[in-house]
Each structure stands twice: as structure tokens, then as C-alpha cells.
Amino acid sequence: MTEVARGHRTQAERREQTRTALLDATIDCLVDIGYSRASVQEICTRAGVSKGAVQHYFATKAELMAAAVEHLTTKLRTQLTASLGSLPGGASGVAAAIDLLWEGYSGTLSTAVTELWVAARTDPELRAAIRPVDRALGRATLEHISEVAGDLPKERAEMLFWLTVNLTRGLALDAELGGDPRRRRQLLEEWKRIAVLLYSGD
Template identity: 35%
Template sequence: MTTQRPRRTQAERSAATRTLILDSTAECLLERGYPATTITEVQERTGLARGTVQHHFPTRADLLVAATTHVVEARLRRFRHEAELVPPELDRLQALVDLAWRDLNSPAFFTALELWVAARTEPDLRAKLMQEERRVFDEMRTVYLDVLGEPYGTDPRAATLVEFTLDILTGLSMTTMLNGHLGEREAALRRWKRALAVLAGTLPAHELLAGRPPARRR
């Protein structure tokens, strides 16, 4: 005997349609950038009628403000999952850098980057993005401190080490995105791991430059 699936309610169908629209918006932001992410482009990607898209998001501004929260949620889900996969035997400072680097090179990060740039000149988007970014950073900082564990977790320097790591690796990710110099990126990551160990007091300061290539002659 075949069991018939219960029909979805109107609310469930509406939520599924909204998710489809926002997923397509995030894909468009990543693939084509903010200027090309229009209602028409999103409507074509979803295969929905334009009226259906505009029923949920009457204007492009409404769509992109909603996409901001959607992108943040996707980034947080991926980040939590990655944090759960960190091997317990891995050095905690290295684990911090590796976790941050994976996040800052994820599709969700580069999608958010498109929104950051656009928010500079769009007040409504900027207000929403600032609200959501505070939320994402607060949660990520908590997870980073959990990943560090003891003795770092209760060390008053730990929060500063996390902040430094996020700031430095964000800049490195954006630079690598432009120039594609993967060798320089790997070298910079290794140096920052050593620098963190020095700052945390687990590596002598004179070891910081160990393995660094000689300076170029002018």
C-alpha cells in the first residue's frame, strides 16, 4: 500500500518559495556581483513568475536586505559545521587560523563581501548589514574561543588574538582574491601561526622569523 505524502500547507509552500528566491539571490551575488543581481535576473534563475518574486520582495532593495540575513545564516551554519570537524589533537592556535581561513575563503564570505561593498552607498542595506554582521561576529568569536579551549579560553589575551587573526586573514583573503598568489598566501599563513604562538607565549620571540625567506636585494 502506497502512503501518500501529506500536502504542504500554504505557509510551507510560501516559505519554500521564499527560500528558493533567496538562494538564487545569493548565487547571483556570488557569480555576477551586486550590480547584476536584479529582480529580473533572480526571477529567471528561479523559473518563477515575476509577480511571484515581487509578491515576496516588492523591490530590489527589499530583496537584497532580506538576502543579507539569508547569507549570514548560511555562513553561520557552515562555520558551525567546520568548527565541529576540527580534530581535537590539532594545535589550538593552528586550529584557530585554519578555521578562520576556511570561513574567509568560503562562498558565503565572498557573497557577503559583495553586500559590504554595496552597503557603503546604500543606507538601508548598510543598517541591515551592520546589524547582521554584529550578530555573526559575536557568535563566531564565541566559537573561536571554544575551539582554542584551555589554557587559551580563559586567557585575557585570547580575544585580542582572535581579533588580530580575523583582521589579518580578512585582508589576506581579499588580496589573494585579486592577485591569486597562492604561494605567498601559504607563507603568510605559516608566519601568522608562528606569530600567534609568540604572542601567546608558547614560542620564543627569536623563533618568529625562522623559515622566513631572505629579504630581497634592492
């Protein structure tokens, strides 16, 4: 009985490893070669699995792409949540929280998501797959932000969060296009100054 149970756990672990390998390979493809060239065959090659194996986990390429973004964002959100827990409360923690959001919403995540957003504009199936993922993960991150926002009214906390997310996404796209890093830093610092004022109600 114990051996059977152990065998089932091992099989489940192998399935999870294969799924994770596919998701990681999908993100790598999006970052390295872009959505249009990220074929299922290329993803499988990088993941070290057969093309047929994908069908056991994902019905379509769009579903795979959405799951990959959710996989990456969940990992980053877990790191973000741990970091937010150590921030000081009140206005003094606002600037640090913005820095954490910038770190989380730029880099690999920004590159992968930007590839999918652009492709989704003309791909209804992809758009339908990633939209609920993006919204759900945004709401989940907002919940964690609200927990460290102290007595800040809910409406103001949400406004600060979404303004920060959209600003950092724009700055991340600017970085992808080779924009001036000094200008990005200046804009981020200016937003932190404004955000502190908004937080304080000034």
C-alpha cells in the same frame, strides 16, 4: 483536522522553499555578475519565481541582499561549528581553527560580501540592512570560538578571533583580485605561528 494541519505544513514548506530559492539565487548573482547587475528580475529568473513573489518575503532589494548573506553565513557557521567541536583544545587547536576560519570567510561568502560592502559605501539603505547582520553573525561565531578556547582570557580570545577574521577577509580580497596564492599561504602560516604565541601568552 489532520489533513488541514498537513496542508498548512505543506504550504509553509513551499514558502520556505521559495524563500531559500530567492536567497540562493541572490548569492549566485552576487558571485556571477556582481551587485550592480543583480537586479530583482534576474534573481527571480534564476530562482524560478515571479517578480511579485519577492514582495511577500522582502520589502526592499537591500533587505533581500542582507537576508541572503545571513542565509549563506548561517550555513557556513553551522559547518564551522561542527568542525570546531572536533578540534583539540589548547594551543594545538589554534592553527586548525584559523584554517577553518579562512575556509569559512573566503570563497563564495567573501565574494558575495565584498560586493555588498563596496556597494554599501554609497548606498545608505544597503549599509543599514547589512551592518547589523554582519555584526550579529560575527558575535555568534565568536561565541562558538570562545567555547573551544579553553581557559584563554575572553579579551585575548576576542582579539585573536577578530585579527583572524580581518586578515582572512583581506587575503580573500587579494584572491579575488588575482594575488599570488603562494604569498597568501605564507601570510596565513605566519599568522598561525604568531597566533599560537599570542594564545600561549609568549
